[in-house]
Amino acid sequence: MSDQKRLFLVDAYALIFRGYYAFIKNPRINSKGEDTSAIMGFMNSLLDVIKRERPDHLAVCFDKGGSADRVEMYEEYKANRDETPEGIRTAIPHICNILEAMHIPIMVKEGYEADDVIGTLSRQAEKEGYKVFMVTPDKDFAQLVTENIFMYKPVFGGGYDIWGIPEVQKKFEVESPLQVIDFLGMMGDSSDNIPGLPGVGEKTAKKFITQFGSMEGLLANTDQLKGKMKEKVEANGELGLLSKKLATIMLDVPVTFNAKDFELDHPDVEKVKEIFQELEFRRLTDNFVKTFTSGAEATSGLSNGTSTSLSDQKSSSPNSNSSSNSSSAGAGQFSLFGGTSAPLSDQDSETSSTNARQTIETTSHFYQSVAPGMATTLFVKNLLNQSSVCFDTETTGLNPLTAELVGIAFSWEAGKGFYIPFPEDKNEAQALIETLRPFFENESIEKVGQNLKYDIKVLAKYNIKVKGKLFDTMLAHYLINPDMRHNMDVLAETYLNYTPVSITELIGKKGKNQLSMRDVPLEKQTEYAVEDADITLQLKEHFQKELGEADTQKLFDDIEVPLLRVLADMELEGINLDEEFLNSLSEDLNNDIADLEKSIYEAAGEEFNIGSPKQLGVILFEKLKLVDKPKKTKTGQYSTAEDVLSYLAKDHKIIQDVLDYRGLAKLKSTYVDALPTQVEESTGRVHTDYMQTVAATGRLSSNNPNLQNIPIRTERGRQVRKAFIPRDENYTLLAADYSQIELRIIAALSKETTMIEAFKNGEDIHASTASKVFNVPIKEVTREQRSNAKTVNFGIIYGVSAFGLSNQTNLSRGEAKELIDTYYETYPKLKAYMSAQVDFARDNGYVSTVLGRRRYLKDINSRNAVVRGAAERNAVNAPIQGSAADIIKIAMINIHQKLNEGNYKSKMLLQVHDELVFDIYKPELETLKTIIKTEMESAYKLEVPLDVEMDIGLNWLEAH
DNA sequence: TGCAATGCATA
DNA sequence: GTATGCATTGCAA
CATH class of the missing domain: 1.10.150.20 (5' to 3' exonuclease, C-terminal subdomain)
Known part of the structure; x- marks a missing residue:
């Protein structure tokens, strides 16, 4: 029913706290020295809700004097809450004044919390036929959800989740939202100091709810529990019931929902503006006026118009601001590039007299997007005339196996560059990339880039091979200074004193509301992408000189750059994983872990979280007093590290059990359960990502997943290696490792x-x-x-x-x-x-x-x-x-070359520091055994012979 | 939500 | 004692 009246009830403190902490790193202080973060944060949220939803009815609810009833029940209720921060206390009167001026009712009742007020009002309004939205980030409110009452929950990074019954059912694994109370009662809540049942956390609580339905159900059926858990729950029944009561939001607060009072009518605009001005809120004033004057449609229409005309104006005269009288073909074609062009900054905006970093705003540049058709054709022609070009691909994601091209930026002259946007349609995108193929596959044009392995992998998915000489600025810097970090932003700041446009500015923080590059306006895409190419090109000029100074140039040309192509191939290839095997392994582990858990709880006399070093330390050294003088870590905790515990293991069974438990839990969570989730859907294989520039010694590292730390030492652990299998029955795995290198x-x-x-x-x-x-x-x-x-x-x-x-x-x-x-x-x-x-x-x-x-x-x-x-x-x-890292890199490059030259079907799959793993096509086995062994052993000549051991098998364990 | 601390897998 | 990556817990922001 769309004409149903809608009431919004705002949980004031929760939003105020949230707003306050949102600014915690950068508090808003006005000229009078007042911290206005909390007011600003709260008003932003409130206006946001009003603008989005245009509620008919709205009220803001506050706590007052804490909950008398709850404190009476449990004197420690909320006792561990820190005192309200100064910045929040001073904000309250201002917020009340603003609300008054906005004619928004403030609902409070001495001795009750906002939860209770909201609970009571929502039930009353529901009876009168309203749809109610509780505006709060606090999950406790989920218990109030009904068919007509919803949670309206702000999410980080902007936007809201609306929780109705299905969402609550899913989130808490309950049938009815009312069971949320039982859930909270069992698990407790440290921020409200609700004790909960000892030893019961989120997982156990969900299990109990599914099994028994409620706290009472659990307490009445403790005979179905076993061992220590049974004792524990039986002994703490009272505490459980109390916790449940504390977690219950009251529905009988003496307040009344009066529809008339709650109507959201016209605020006293002048009064509000006055208060905002006093607080020195400029943006907020505009925002407020827009929200409450002519209505949303008119406002946004106006702002659109403005921005469009602005950018039109700029793009109409690109050359006036162009940095240099660009040589050659480029200049003559600009008029053909009908696409948008990124705005150019005028130098007049008094650039840095200070040492402030340059940005796109303060630097003259010419970045232009190239329109489809003739403009692109001419652009490619020009591109093919260059001898060295920097390029950078923009894609829909970080995974090159699934990412689609959104655009490619090119630059071959500092301060200048072009952007080719890609259509979303796959066939059209493929057609467009075909026009660029002559460039990428041209052997004589040098390609410059930052982290070219990524771009090469993306292009490989479009069947494009990047040929010719490569210059990767990330690799160059890795050789120049391996201990630093090598991301482009840092390099630009360090070497060019320039701060590039940040990706978060474009697509937002990572998480729910992050945009895809595809959603960014073309103008912004162009600025960002071409800037990257431009900066990378400038970094290249910088690094090229530094590389020349030592053997570093050789290392760059002969090792790291060739290796980049090898790694790209290995990563694209991936490795086959036996998921069924891992699933059965997981079940075995589960049983053994449960047994150990039981045995540990029995020995400890209570249940606790074995995975928590903190809790474990207390049990072992305070409760059981296993040692006179327990070793402490630097933070003052008891050390429960492996070496400490294994020393004690022979005297105490519980310690051996804990060690075993840890081993199995680690195995399960890090490998057995995690690996199957890392199988790439599009290929059915696991593709690790080798990091070529993180290890200061020159080693590679592997992540997502890390395939360089698959267990081997323990019998149980090495079973995981059985899950790594050849491509199919025509293949076999071969592992070759340097002995004692x-x-x-x-x-x-x-x-x-x-x-x-x-x-x-x-x-x-x-x-x-x-x-x-x-x-x-x-x-x-x-x-x-x-x-x-x-x-x-x-x-x-x-x-x-x-x-x-x-x-x-x-x-x-x-x-x-x-x-x-x-x-x-x-x-x-x-x-x-x-x-x-x-x-x-x-x-x-x-x-x-x-x-x-x-x-x-x-x-x-x-x-x-x-x-x-x-x-x-x-x-x-x-x-x-x-x-050792140098030597195996040489071997990899040479083997890769041999495999390509001989057109072998076999592939190199993994590198584990001193070991290489191959998928060997069976008919090629004997030939390749020789090639691999020879190449590895002769990769580098030392006075000591290098020795390589090889084995084959149906899986990685057998091959080792 | 994000981060530090802890612990543990590999070479 | 070297070099990594990652899961979990628990607290801060």
Whole structure:
């Protein structure tokens, strides 16, 4: 019924708080020093609701004097609320004045909360045939929802959710909104200090509601519960019922809904303007006047007209502001580009006398969109005459497998660029990209971009191969300074003193209301996209010089840029996942986790959240007092980290159970349950994203999902690897990994002949080390000796200390020190090499890998021993880890090339630091085994041979 | 909602 | 002791 009268009831404090905190980082202070954030925030929300909904009836409800009844029931009710912030207390009188001037009724009742007032009024209005909307972000109100009463819930980033019965049912997993009370009662609410049932959180509460329907139902049927949970609930029945009462919104407050009073009529505009002016609200005054004068249609119509004519004016005379008398073909064609052109700023707006960063507003530029048809044809012709062009694709999302092209920006001259918008229709878009194919596939035009891997992947989906020389500014900067971040905004600010238009300005913050680039007006798209291309081009000029200075140029041309194409192919390829297998694994884990949970609760004597280190610490060390002097973390919590607990595990079953629980829970949530959700719908495979510029040592990293940390150490964990399977029955997985590559590198670099010989003779390096440091024949080395030697071998790579070593072994600090000393005596050159690295870093401020990849260590001369120590360990580790990364990158590039040249069906799928995984087409197996092994082992020549182990199998576990 | 702290998976 | 990414909890904004 569209003619049903609508009443809006506004939860004042909730909106005031929300508004206040929205400005918390940047509070609104007027010239009198008053903090007006809360008023501003609240008025914005109120006007927004009025403008959107044009309610017939509206009232604003406040709390007064807290809830006497609730405090009587439970003296700690809301006791942990902080005092109302100053900025909010001072706002209240102003808000009341404004509401009065707006002729909006203020509903309060001493001794009741706004919830109760709203609850009561909404029920009364419903009886009189109204549709009621409760304007509040507070989920507790869900209990009041009926067929005619709705929640009108503001969401972050703008807009509202309307919760009716179906939404509440879904959200809380209840049948009736009234069960929300039971839900809140069970789970409790820390902000209102409603205790709830101990040990019951959101998940358990939902389970109980489904099972028993209500708090009373639960309490009457505790015989159906088992173990500790049963005791716990039985013992706390009273508390449960009390919590439920506290959570219940009252419906019998002595207030009356009087339709006449609640009518939203014409406000005293002058009075409101006066108050706003006093508070120094300019925008809000305009907003208010627009909302309440001529009506919405007229207002928005007017503003549209204005903005259109404005932009017309600007685009009509683009050349007047164009930065340079652009050379060549470009200039002559402007008149043909019938599309919109981004506005150009006039320099007159007194640009920075300060050091303020330049922006699009303060810089002269010529950015233009190119219209379809003849203009585009001419544009492409011009494009093909260039020798180096920067381009940047704009798409509908971040996932290149699903993202559609919205436009492509081009720039080949600083301050100038063009934008080709793409139609939404797939066929038309494909037709348009075909006209650009000659450019992208031209071998002799250099392509410049920021994070080209992304653009290349997007274009690959349109069957476009990007050929020719590449210059990726992100990669360039990664080599110039690997420790910094490399996103374009930061680079522009650092190197060009320029702040680009932010993406959030265009499409909003991420979340519900984020727009797609497609929804952005063409003019804005053009500005944003061309600016990116322009800036990237300018950054290239900057970085090109810096690259030339060291081996960095070679690293860039021979390693990182070629690798970018390899990674793009691997990511597009993805890997096949056996989802059914993971699902069954998940069920097994579930059962085992439940068993452990039960056993832990029994030992603890109560239920708690095992996943919370905080709660666990209290149970273990305060309640059970398992240790005299528990170790604390730096924040003062009890440490429940693995190494601490495993030390205690043999004495206390509960600790072993906790460790097992953690292991299984981690396994389930991070791998078994998460991986199937990462399968890409369009390909049916899992596509990780390799980050080429995050690891300061030169390694790759993998995310969404991370396929470089799939478990292998524990029996249970490694089962996950069974889920990674070949493409189909014609394929098999092959894993090839470098054996001991880091130790081989350190042996070679240090020229430690003893160790080099051991590698040359193909000895078990850890046993060999043990035999030497413990002075026993290699055949007589014990398991423990080998294990300790292994730990030291690895420790060396990381920069050992006696402390660290004794922590990792069963050796005492003294024994550890002795072992390290003997180790250095055995391998004196190794020791010398390490010192030399540190000295080099001290003198030069950096260390480098075999290929000259640098890592700068600014703390190497720090007076702080801890900080300096860390830098010294980096000085030792970075060349080792980084050289290994260099070597496998070379191997990847060469193998990729061989696979392409030979037109093999087999594909390289994954890289895990020292391992490569392939989908091998069975008929190609023998040939490729040779190629892969050869390429990996000969990727880089060291004095120590590189050794690669390979295996094949029906899944990644078997292949390893 | 977003962030810090904690813990844990890999090489 | 090196290098990462991510799930969860609990609190702040």
